[in-house]
Amino acid sequence: EDQVTQSPEALRLQEGESSSLNCSYTVSGLRGLFWYRQDPGKGPEFLFTLYSAGEEKEKERLKATLTKKESFLHITAPKPEDSATYLCAVQGSRLTFGEGTQLTVNP
Amino acid sequence: DAGVTQSPTHLIKTRGQQVTLRCSPKSGHDTVSWYQQALGQGPQFIFQYYEEEERQRGNFPDRFSGHQFPNYSSELNVNALLLGDSALYLCASSSLGALSYEQYFGPGTRLTVT
16 A cells, blocks of 8 residues: 655744755555645645656755655745645555645744 | 636535535546545545546545536535544546646535534
């Protein structure tokens, strides 16, 4: 059975303090790894797709990387508006999500 | 270009009742998946519809059923509601023919069972 584990569960940063979120996975036949951002009470918002080890994607202050067993979401100089829950998901036979990392960025 | 839409936004039901949730996919998408998200957890896959048929199903009881219409929109039905069915129900659309497997989510329907 496909599994996704995200860490830490919660992360509190000061504005401008860079950090990384981790997503460890086991999947039978990886067809893609996805990062989503979710604001409270709303649907997940698509951020990135990664397909193979060594691949990297960037968008503003976010950079996602992928290895054979995990993915990282690096946040550089975060701002308060980056506060949200970040979800990692893997596409094997179906899309399987982790529990998410709740990020809070204080001004 | 309209994204994925869901209705209603919120719903309050009593134990034992039945509920129907609706979803319209993003323009150009032909596949709809449904997820249940309990508070503080990641979304859990319920089932996926393509060409008006259920393609895959997660570990949910038969009380959860669905339907897809010729215009690709979809419904999720839940019978004999339990308190534990209270959750955010998410619809996601995708294109089966695309190689990306990317799914785009709607805003969700918040179901409260009392």
